[in-house]
Amino acid sequence: MSEITSDALTNSKTLVIKVGGALLESAESLTEFFSELKKIRQQHKVVVVHGGGALVQQLLADLGIKSEKKNGLRITPAEHIPYVVGGLAGTANKQMVSSATAIGDKAVGISLADGAEIICTVPDADLGCVGQVESGKADLVNTLLDAGYLPVISSIGTDANGTLLNVNADQAAEALAKILNGQLILLSDVDGILDGEKKVISTMTKSLAAQLIEAQVITDGMVVKVNTAIETATTLGAPIGILNWRYPQLISQWLADQSCGTTVVPANS
Numbered sequence: 518m519s520e521i522t523s524d525a526l527t528n529s530k531t532l533v534i535k536v537g538g539a540l541l542e543s544a545e546s547l548t549e550f551f552s553e554l555k556k557i558r559q560q561h562k563v564v565v566v567h568g569g570g571a572l573v574q575q576l577l578a579d580l581g582i583k584s585e586k587k588n589g590l591r592i593t594p595a596e597h598i599p600y601v602v603g604g605l606a607g608t609a610n611k612q613m614v615s616s617a618t619a620i621g622d623k624a625v626g627i628s629l630a631d632g633a634e635i636i637c638t639v640p641d642a643d644l645g646c647v648g649q650v651e652s653g654k655a656d657l658v659n660t661l662l663d664a665g666y667l668p669v670i671s672s673i674g675t676d677a678n679g680t681l682l683n684v685n686a687d688q689a690a691e692a693l694a695k696i697l698n699g700q701l702i703l704l705s706d707v708d709g710i711l712d713g714e715k716k717v718i719s720t721m722t723k724s725l726a727a728q729l730i731e732a733q734v735i736t737d738g739m740v741v742k743v744n745t746a747i748e749t750a751t752t753l754g755a756p757i758g759i760l761n762w763r764y765p766q767l768i769s770q771w772l773a774d775q776s777c778g779t780t781v782v783p784a785n786s
């Protein structure tokens with residue numbers, strides 16, 4: 518592992534790593550990912566937030582249910598919630614935990630709804646049971662970290678009335694990074710944000726993101742990812758890395774010198 522020297526980690530910030538659900542499709546990649554995290558965890562506190570959009574899509578399709586997205590967010594009618602919760606907080610979460618266990622680490626799988634700490638609201642009724650994190654604290658996550666566990670968190674949340682909500686996993690990770698005042702890295706199935714010629718853009722600013730979204734170079738899930746990353750980088754006053762989960766060793770490289778993937782910088786930098 519390369520030496521981690523960034524300010525972000527030398528001042529002991531918790532590292533929040535979000536992984537896209539496509540990682541779940543490869544047992545080998547899961548093993549490599551958790552093996553790398555086990556090394557990083559010798560020096561630093563790490564929290565994993567995971568998606569599972571592809572798994573949910575497949576599950577709903579297998580059940581003959583059509584599922585659509587609006588602006589990168591899954592429209593989630595109440596009758597889809599049992600399957601979405603089962604897929605994300607169930608299968609995806611437990612697959613991640615068992616992969617960490619298999620390489621000898623100690624992971625605990627929870628969701629945004631655990632510990633009565635994070636309350637979500639519904640930002641857009643047209644999306645159905647889709648939540649956004651309003652506010653929260655992270656006593657449970659910090660308790661697990663202090664006891665040496667690796668929290669693995671699915672993006673299923675609850676509102677104040679106990680209604681289960683489907684939260685986009687990038688937004689869930691960004692909310693947790695803010696609550697923990699942590700360092701955020703988003704791992705996706707691409708090497709970073711790509712330009713019109715499919716080359717990785719090393720530094721992403723608010724104005725460049727707006728231009729590329731307008732030009733439809735950035736589309737689909739990447740729109741949500743980049744917009745929330747810019748907002749979070751600005752709130753945290755720290756850059757956010759977007760890297761490929763196929764190369765988990767890049768996590769340490771990015772932390773050391775930000776020489777790989779895309780670095781999303783705060784809006785005012």
Ligand SMILES: Nc1ncnc2c1ncn2[C@@H]1O[C@H](COP(=O)(O)OP(=O)(O)O)[C@@H](O)[C@H]1O
Pocket residue numbers: 536537538539568570687704705706707709710711712734735736737738739740742
């Ligand atoms: N300019 C872009 N650069 C990289 N990926 C992009 C871009 N525009 C759209 N995408 C899409 O965004 C996807 C990543 O977002 P998302 O599907 O939410 O992934 P994840 O599940 O890894 O969070 C990529 O697989 C790609 O298809």
Ligand SMILES: CC(=O)N[C@@H](CCC(=O)OP(=O)(O)O)C(=O)O
Pocket residue numbers: 536537538539567568569570571573589590591601605647648672683684685686687738
């Ligand atoms: C509201 C919303 O869009 N929820 C997402 C949650 C999972 C997710 O974000 O997964 P990835 O990170 O793998 O894309 C969904 O149902 O697909």
